[in-house]
Amino acid sequence: MRQLEALRSAGRGIDAPRRIEALAAAFELWRAPGSAWPERLAARGGLFSPAVIERGIRLGLERWTAAALAELRARELEHAGQVPGVTAVWLAGPVPGAAFAAIALPLLAGSSVYVKASRSDPGAAALFAESLAEADPGLADCVALGDDPGALVHADAVVASGSDASVRAVREQVPPATAFVAYAHKLSLAAIGPGADPGAAARRVALDVALWDGRGCLSPAWVLVRDSGGAEAAAFAERLASRLEELADALPRGTLDAAEHLRLREWRAVAAARGDAVLHPGDRSPEWGVSLTPAGELPPAGALRFARVVPFEGREDLVALCRKLSPHLSSIGYAGWPDSLDEPRAALEAGGGSRLCPAGRMQAPPLAWRHDGMQPIRPLLRWVDVEEE
Amino acid sequence: MKRAEIEARVLAQIRRGVDVSPDEESFDGLARALFDHQYRHGEAYRRLCRAEGLSPDNLRHWTEIPAVPTEAFKQARLASFPAERTRRVFRTSGTTGGRRGELHLDTLAVYEASLLETFRAYICPGREKPRFLVLAPSAAQAPDSSLSYMYDFAARRLGADEPRFYVDAQGWQPERLLGDLEALSGPAAVVGTAFAFVHLAERLAAEGRRLELPEGSRAMETGGFKGRSRELEREALHGLISESLGVPPERIVNQYGMCELGSQFYEPSLRCGIVTRVKRIPPWVRTRVIDPVTRNDAPEGDVGVLVHYDLANTGSVLAVETADAGRRIGDGFEVLGRWTGAEPRGCSIAADALLDPT
Incomplete structure (x- = not known):
């Protein structure tokens, strides 16, 4: 592919400090107060409201600074291996920050990037490339967008996100010797421990639920609440409902398609029929919902701002619930374990997850996060071992 | 109105047949009483x-x-009678390995009356008595299958003789079926699931054979193609059945039904003598095509979700919202596929399909 050769050439001669500076500048363009970039993304008619895009990007990119980029590069490229000339990145999912990171990480390593945009967010990848051009046109020349499956054959490394089926389909097209990194779909949850301040925890969890409308892998599909029999989970569900109602104005939900409207109605109706407590604003297409299921049961995952509160009694219970999700758990957003994180950590490990973070920061993974337990850059590299006589 | 009285009125309506529709007022009264x-x-x-x-x-x-x-x-147990009075439980096929839907019944009287009236009207419209060959298990073999119950019950009452079933404890019996099909000397009704017909047609094609069933024979298939366009697949399926069994397309009927409903919907091809994909609605049922966003009736011809109000569902709930997309065509409707078959927009939603938590 001629386009890939051009990308390889474009990348030569752009050193690490320049890459770091350019990427940091591009991130700054997006998160700066009053930035036009989130607005431009919203104008492309994606799934989210402008307020969610603006807040989600500002929070998500908050710590993606030049220092963080430099530290990550130093860590990942210590004893530097061979960097791929071109990395093909096959994106999935609607969350723009995930697209930004997937493009930025190979660039940071020294690779050029051929990007296939996500079908549910075709605008983010293109606009990020444009912002990069504003920051450093030379580095922007190292990014090309397209959907030519030939890139999977001719790239030096491939990163694919998506459902198990889509990742499998991509993998089949990649030559066996090519470095291949897969991120299949995962689910996350919030866990509220015995030491939580319920009001503060509910506010933070509500933000995790509302950002990206519960569509992302990092959105809490369940909110597990320690309940020692004193109706703590029910009280938490009420607080969460109040916070979601507040956010319905500040961060309005984006558009739903017909199937999603049906799904939300089904979730409310089924939860009510089961005898779960269901809270929602009461109109025909409520902006949010909260259900409370009996202890020990894990209902279908919540999404689209329909939060599933599930009580748990103690450590064993929490670990058992998370084990049911293995190996599909991604992250746990916690609150209420001020002295030791052993309990949520054990739960995370039982579910096969890779990130424990404070509630309220679930949608803000650091660039250095070992996503799905893998180093962010090193799986793309190749090392040479030389054995002496 | 007590349930016995409601059931008596529903039964009376069913016995008037598929061509006598109650007026709006009397349907409304009966539905609200139920x-x-x-x-x-x-x-x-x-x-x-x-x-x-909402309440009464x-x-x-x-x-x-x-x-x-x-x-x-x-x-949830969606029944309006105590559990100890349960006489029969029909279960959905549960092909995805998750929980199965259940219809609990304390009486089969209305259920049987409804299924028999429509089966007769759309499969044996001239009161003829064909020999039934059933490409599904018998009711004894699959006691929780509403489909087997329907075939078994209807075929025993409407057929020329004892129906024959070609799925038994040993599984699918194509040899026996092919032998019986070839030995037919009079009109037959070959009925079964869409998948069974596909297997039969593939078997015949593999052997390079094509049957010519006796004149007056008919075929009826039911069951969907998960997450795919039903009508497109249906055209191909009916072509396959017609080609392999020698049954004219206008004598092949699709039935649309579901475990959760007491009544079924048929294409009136055998009654009208023409091929049609429009399902007829029995007079004791109302079907709405609802706009999923506004929850109002979709204009005729527009796609919406199918919601059925079935007076034959006396012991459970009469109003059932399906996951099927359809559109109203005149007095009937067309089934277009499943809403839930659409690709979820977001990884948390897609990932939910990976799990079978409870």
């Missing part, structure tokens, strides 16, 4: 109605009766 009964005696349904803010006290018309999504039949 809703009142189901609300008062069905705990799970009452909870659902309360969550929607504030309901103004049958179209306001809260419809239960089919998913709820997997997670």
